[in-house]
Amino acid sequence: LISSLTGPGHHHWSYQDILEWDKDYPECGGKAQSPIDVDTQHTVFDAQLRPIQLSGYNLSTAETLELENNKHTVVLKLPGTMKIIGGLPEIYQAAQLHFHWGSKSNPGSEHMVNGRRFPGEIHVVHYNSEYTSVEKAANHSGGLAVLAAFIEKGPDYNEGYEPLLSHLEAVKDGGQITEIPGFDISRLLPQRLDRYFRYNGSLTTPPCLQTVNWTIFNQTIRLSETQLDLLEDTLHHDHDQLLQENFRDPQKLNGRNVLSSFKAPVVGRKAAGEAPPSDSDDSSSLNPGTDAHGEDDPQLGTGDMLAIIFGILFAVTAVAFYVYVRKTRKRNHRSSDSKSNVIYKAATAEENVV
Ligand SMILES: [Zn+2]
Known part of the structure; x- marks a missing residue:
């Protein structure tokens, strides 16, 4: 999740040695790890969960942002003027965003819903503004807040992603950094920020610190096939190897509750890759049933x-x-x-x- 937080040891890790992570980073073997598979039949509705409210996300093109291929993912550094000002118990400011993806043959989201993995996932990492840096915040309970959304394939070109995807080629080799102009970062997220799942978890990469307040949006983001291919097939890590399938499998809940800001309908397991009907051009809902009705009683289709x-x-x-x-x-x-x-x-x- 945050590769700059390599901890004191500065060990190297990779997605090939995922089962060894806890040797160098003991917290990776902890009881409150991420990602998880969200089982919508067991989420707990919490009326206190207000819509996520963003501030300062629409960046001016005059601003420059650093885009880096860190050999685990592509990371866009974000200014602290971008904030979450609603939907969390405190104010959180942005640090960076990055992606997890699979390959042409395998979906690569980290979180799953009812056993379903999505083609990709975006993580926008924020830290509690009580702390002076993301690194410091990451060591404290409630220090981090990550906004997560699933990426899937849709019929249309997603214009909102172009200011980012058009620069991927410039960082295709591991370790490359480029500067890109600011753009409206909120367009990388779904439109509906009021429907989400919430739980306490960890960074999904070493050192796996268990200080993340997770928000997983119910609405997904849709990219065209060409755009999704670009995300999956552009970056390399070392030795000319394609950087793909950079995700960790779901971790045990160990008694943790997963809250939802909306009353989730009783939905069956969906087949992988099955796209729910869209309610807008470039996004769709994980639970289309509630968008249409919003009723309390589950109905049989x-x-x-x-x-x-x-x-x-x-x-x-x-x-x-x-x-x-x-x-x-x-x-x-x-x-x-x-x-x-x-x-x-x-x-x-x-x-x-x-
Ligand atoms: Zn991540």
């Missing part, structure tokens, strides 16, 4: 009803078949003991009831 009807029909058929088999068997036994009943051995009713 047509798909659910059909599944139930087919399930009942199937069960009835299976039972009827079983009864038929039993009857025929008895009849066969009565009529002739020598006659084998092989034809009924192949498929029992039990095997067919999924």
